[in-house]
Amino acid sequence: MTxxxxxxxxxxxxxxxxxxxxxxxLALAMLPLIGSxxxxxxxxxxxxxxxxxxxxxxxxxxxxxxxxDVLNFGHGAFIAVGAYxxxxxxxxxxxxxxxDSLLTNLAVLAPAAxxxxxxxxALGLVVERxxxxxxxxxxxxxxxxxxxxxxxxxxxxxxxxxxxxxPLPLPTSLRGSFIIGDVAIAKxxxxxxxxxxxxFCGIQLVLNRxxxxxxxxxxxxxxxxxxxxxxxIRRLFLGVFMVGSGxxxxxxxMWALYREQVHASMGDDLTVLVFIVVIIGxxxxxxxxxxxxxxxxxxxxxxxxxxxxxxxxxxILLMVAILMWRPRGLYAVTSx
Amino acid sequence: MxxxxxxxxxxxxxxxxxxxxxxxxxxxxLFPGAKAMxxxxxxxxxxxxxxxxDLLLGYTGTVSFAHTMFYGIGSYSIAIALYSMxxxxxxxxxxxxxxxxxxxxLALAIxxxxxxxxxxxxxxxxxxxxxxxxxxxxxxxxxxxxxDGRSFQLPELLRPGTILIPKDWFGFAVNGRVLxxxxxxxxxxxxxxxxxxxxxxPFGRVLQAIRDNRFRAEALGFRTVFHLTYANCxxxxxxxxxxxxxxxxxxxxxxxxxxxxxxxxxxxxxxxxGGMGTIYGAIVxxxxxxxxxxYLQALMGAASNAAADAGLPLLPGLLHPDRWLLWLGLLFIAxxxxxxxxxxxxxxxxxxxxx
Numbered sequence: 001m002t003x004x005x006x007x008x009x010x011x012x013x014x015x016x017x018x019x020x021x022x023x024x025x026l027a028l029a030m031l032p033l034i035g036s037x038x039x040x041x042x043x044x045x046x047x048x049x050x051x052x053x054x055x056x057x058x059x060x061x062x063x064x065x066x067x068x069d070v071l072n073f074g075h076g077a078f079i080a081v082g083a084y085x086x087x088x089x090x091x092x093x094x095x096x097x098x099x100d101s102l103l104t105n106l107a108v109l110a111p112a113a114x115x116x117x118x119x120x121x122a123l124g125l126v127v128e129r130x131x132x133x134x135x136x137x138x139x140x141x142x143x144x145x146x147x148x149x150x151x152x153x154x155x156x157x158x159x160x161x162x163x164x165x166x167p168l169p170l171p172t173s174l175r176g177s178f179i180i181g182d183v184a185i186a187k188x189x190x191x192x193x194x195x196x197x198x199x200f201c202g203i204q205l206v207l208n209r210x211x212x213x214x215x216x217x218x219x220x221x222x223x224x225x226x227x228x229x230x231x232x233i234r235r236l237f238l239g240v241f242m243v244g245s246g247x248x249x250x251x252x253x254m255w256a257l258y259r260e261q262v263h264a265s266m267g268d269d270l271t272v273l274v275f276i277v278v279i280i281g282x283x284x285x286x287x288x289x290x291x292x293x294x295x296x297x298x299x300x301x302x303x304x305x306x307x308x309x310x311x312x313x314x315x316i317l318l319m320v321a322i323l324m325w326r327p328r329g330l331y332a333v334t335s336x
Numbered sequence: 337m338x339x340x341x342x343x344x345x346x347x348x349x350x351x352x353x354x355x356x357x358x359x360x361x362x363x364x365x366l367f368p369g370a371k372a373m374x375x376x377x378x379x380x381x382x383x384x385x386x387x388x389x390d391l392l393l394g395y396t397g398t399v400s401f402a403h404t405m406f407y408g409i410g411s412y413s414i415a416i417a418l419y420s421m422x423x424x425x426x427x428x429x430x431x432x433x434x435x436x437x438x439x440x441x442l443a444l445a446i447x448x449x450x451x452x453x454x455x456x457x458x459x460x461x462x463x464x465x466x467x468x469x470x471x472x473x474x475x476x477x478x479x480x481x482x483x484d485g486r487s488f489q490l491p492e493l494l495r496p497g498t499i500l501i502p503k504d505w506f507g508f509a510v511n512g513r514v515l516x517x518x519x520x521x522x523x524x525x526x527x528x529x530x531x532x533x534x535x536x537x538p539f540g541r542v543l544q545a546i547r548d549n550r551f552r553a554e555a556l557g558f559r560t561v562f563h564l565t566y567a568n569c570x571x572x573x574x575x576x577x578x579x580x581x582x583x584x585x586x587x588x589x590x591x592x593x594x595x596x597x598x599x600x601x602x603x604x605x606x607x608x609x610g611g612m613g614t615i616y617g618a619i620v621x622x623x624x625x626x627x628x629x630x631y632l633q634a635l636m637g638a639a640s641n642a643a644a645d646a647g648l649p650l651l652p653g654l655l656h657p658d659r660w661l662l663w664l665g666l667l668f669i670a671x672x673x674x675x676x677x678x679x680x681x682x683x684x685x686x687x688x689x690x691x
Contacts, residue, residue: 071456134673139456141672143399144608148669151601155662159653268597272467275460309475316468319461320449 019330020287023294030302038183043301049189051297052196053258057251058274058281058289059203060244066220066284068237070132071139074146075248075274076267077153081123082116082249083256083266084157087166089115097171105171116253117246123153124245128238150267157264166262192254199247200290207286216240220284276315280322282329291330295322338529340536344616349683353616356623360521364514371630373513377520377585379626381578384524386606387531387618388574393604394613395535396567397547401600402446402462405469406439406572408595410579413438415486415589416479423489428584435576443572447565466600474591485590490516494584520581527574532615534570543567544613605668611678620679628664633657 027044034040061075089112090097096108131149135141170188177184207213219226219233227233255270256262277296281288296315303314310317322330344350356379363376389403413435414428421427450461473480480486490512492498498512534540545553546560554560583589602625610621640655654662675682 065456071460073459131669140393140397140399141676143456143459144604144672145669147601147604148665148672151605151665152662152669155659155665159656159659159662162653163658269467272464276464279457279460279464313468313472316464319464323449 016331019291022330023291023298026295026298026302030298030306033306034302038181039305041183042185043305044298045185045189045193047297047301048294049186049192049196049258049297050301051294052193052200053251053254054270054273054277054297055196055290055293056199056254057248057270058277058293059199059286060240060247061274062278062281062284062286062289063216063220063240064237064244065278067216067233067240068219068223069137069139070142070241072127072132072146073143073271074127074131074150074153076271077150078120078123078245078248078267079252079255079270080157080262080264080267081153082120082252083168083262084161084166084264085116085119085249086112086253086256087168087262090168091166097169100172102173105173109171113250113253116249120249120252121242121246124242125238127245128241132241150271154264154267161264163264168256168260168262170257170260188258192258195250195254199250200286203286212236212239273315276319280319280329282326282331285329285331288329288331292322340529340533342532342536342615344684346680346683349616349620349680352683353619356619357525364510364517365508368508368514373517374585375626375630377517379622380521380524381582381585382603382606382622382626383619384527384581385575385578386603386610386622387528387615388571388578389603390607390612390615390618391531391535391543391567391571391574393607394611394617395540395543395547396564398564398568399459400462400568400571401459401597402466402469403571403575403603404595404597404600405466406443406575407579407582407599408469408473408589408591409439409442410435410576410581411583411589411594412473412480412486412579413576414580414583415488418488418490419481419486423491425491428491432580435580436573439572439576440569443569444565447568448561467597470591470595470597473595481590483591485588485593487588490584490587494519516584520585523577523581527577528615528619531574535615539563539566605664607678608668608676609664609671609678611680611682612676614678614680614684617678617680624679625664628660632660632663636660636663 027047030043031037031040034043057075057079060078061072065071090108093108096104099105127146127149131145132142135145174188174191177186178190179185205213207217215226215231215233215236219236223233251270252266255266259266273296277289277292279292280295281290281292295318299314299318303310326332344353360376360380363372367373367376385403385407389400392398392400392403414431417427417431417434421430446462446465450458474483476482477484489495492512494512494516496511496513498515499509500512500515501510503509535543542553542558542563545556545558546563550560579589579594582594586593606621606625607618608621609624610619611617634657636655636659637657640652640657643651643655653659671678677685
């Protein structure tokens, strides 16, 4: 071992680029299979948009797990709650939603998204204090408690809003697509990609450039050490949990607008998708989660186009393939 | 002995179990109505299903969300065999012969693939696999009948029209339906006793050791992955058998009755409310849950109407009969928190303060 002089730069950590390139490789490999360039662009944009939405929902879950070893099986409840809260804002303001002006539309969508994030974040606070705090460090009970929370939340949504599907039409200016040559790109997908990128960059900035982010990353790596240095990691964790729940609510709004309907059981299907993403990405890793979400969305879109029957199990196949290659996900952050 | 040296160890619990079993045994004779029979059958089947799930959750401490998948495999294998081969015993035999190995192989595959890692990982992977299976079953409509499922005819002997003992002999009629009921009753009792045998064997002790301290069990030289996979396969076999009995009773198999995620949550609720880590808890949990499912709703409907008449806000919605799961969910959370050993655990150790 060679000695390092104090002035030397620290040895740079090894960059592990293959997973980052994976979505691009996959997309390019699909180009000849799909044949037509315009369908390829449409499919790729669709998968990027879907991937961003899934990433928004999954990011909170993976951070919460990485930081505190807590897996929230009730994560889907936050997604559904966010979507329902958005209907509270969007349906009474329907004239503004129908107005044919991008500014008016966004002026309604923004408060809807903010309200959804605020309510699901606040719900996150309650859930963390009531359900998760008593069972820290006990995986079995955590799974049971959060599953119970999911049941109660879903039933409460039914009790408050009724069991019917609520239609949630897209704002007028976000309908339809831009047509460039023979390529059609849906407007809403562009917005979804934009929001997803903003969220991803925001999280990366906070994690890599702020003190709180430093503490979170340190906590993911070694919780006891951060505690020993005198930081109240419980409070930090509560904050991460609330932000994660809020992001799930945001993802719920976007998904509801994408599907143009809201239902209390929407969280159930998405939970499965989000879990697959979190497993593929490596529990606790934001970057892995981002790549995992893109991969899942790509496999779903390309698979659905090429071999529709295969699309049913494509997620599972993808998960098996990734875990064969890297048993602990693309980026294994935690030592757990 | 028949109870494998693990008696209920509580007078109240013993009385409760005797009452339950006696009531189930005489249901067709005393309450031959369709609803009572359905409830009793469901209790029998779910007691066995929940007991097999308890082998995983209570005795090995692994949370699987794929238990309904095995239940569904059993249901569908009987349904598809009887649907395509006609109502005869050969078809039943084929269904059993195809369903059980299929369930076991799948359990083996999942176990080897994911039981090496932590409980949380296993839970997530089983959830993903089970949801893929549900989609598969509802999409492959040439085989499974899609969302509509498969209805089929039972062999002659088990049909309601077959009168085995006319009513004027002993005062009650024994027809094919009653025979089916007793077939299910005896099969479920046998499975529960077999599970009791398993958990009280040396193998069962190892499972509990793994649950309590996996690292130490491994250090003592037990191959934990082998034991966990073995338990997983056993549980899958019992679940598939329970699914077969369910299909025989309903004469139907479809995604909603045998595969849906809602059934998985029901099983979880039953295990935890009844008591994890006790096979008797499965029986108690199934009875409480299914009675609540079938009779609590009527009570809640009345309360909901009363609240609506009194003009209270919100309460009618919360007490609506379809919201019974809300209250059981709250009870579930409370029982995980306050009495993790469930009803049976409380009855066995009434004096111990909740941890």
